[in-house]
Each structure stands twice: as C-alpha cells, then as structure tokens.
Amino acid sequence: MRQAARHLSQLYERHLSAAGLTPTQFSILGMLGRGPSLTMVELAQALVMERTTLVRALRPLLRSGLVADAAITRRRQLTLTPGGEARLAAAGVHWRAAQDEFERRFGPRRAAWLRRELFRVTRAV
Numbered sequence: 001m002r003q004a005a006r007h008l009s010q011l012y013e014r015h016l017s018a019a020g021l022t023p024t025q026f027s028i029l030g031m032l033g034r035g036p037s038l039t040m041v042e043l044a045q046a047l048v049m050e051r052t053t054l055v056r057a058l059r060p061l062l063r064s065g066l067v068a069d070a071a072i073t074r075r076r077q078l079t080l081t082p083g084g085e086a087r088l089a090a091a092g093v094h095w096r097a098a099q100d101e102f103e104r105r106f107g108p109r110r111a112a113w114l115r116r117e118l119f120r121v122t123r124a125v
Helices: 002-019 023-032 040-047 051-063 082-106 108-124
Strands: 067-072 075-080
Touching: 002 023, 002 082, 023 040, 023 051, 023 067, 023 075, 023 082, 040 051, 040 075, 051 067, 075 082, 082 108
Parallel strands: none
Antiparallel strands: 067 075
C-alpha cells in the first residue's frame, strides 16, 4: 500500500507542480475552500495530519498570501484568500488531469472501485 501511495503521489505531484502546489498544499486549499475558516486543530483533523506536518505545509501558503491566519483568542483561524481561491481553481485543472491519467492507466471501472475501497479503509481504520 505504501509503495502504491508513493507512485500515486508522484503522479499528482507531477501534475500539480504546474500550478506551483504540492498535493498536500492542494488538499489544504481545497479544505479551506469549503468553508469560512478553520482552526489549525480542525484542519489537521480534517486532513488526518500531524499538526507539525500541517504547519510545514502551510508556511509557503501563508508567505505567498494564499492563506490568511488570524489569532482569535488563542486559536489561529485559517481562511482562503482571494489569491488562494484563484490558485485552487487553476490547480483544479491539473488535479483533474492527474485523475484522468490515473483512470486511463488503471481503467475507469477499476479506478472507481479502488476509490470506493480506499474510502472504506478510511472509515474502518
């Protein structure tokens, strides 16, 4: 499973690099694009990531102005900026190209089956 995950990561990295994002950064922008704001804890939980890993992936997004953070009480609230929304939209084309390439190589029916099974794994583990 780990080897397959690395191969799939490389496929998405190759496509998303054209948008200047890593797959993890794309996931962060996508999650923030779903709602008004999330705390660091909420975002880490939603992405199933360690907080330190999230902080490392967030730094370039904050520096480039794609994500904004505001300290509300003692919690950091993260929001997608208009620049982040634009980058997410542009990167969506590359993400879709990665999806399409995977389906061409693996087959649409098998790809759909694999997605369902992996979703079941996320629920079971």
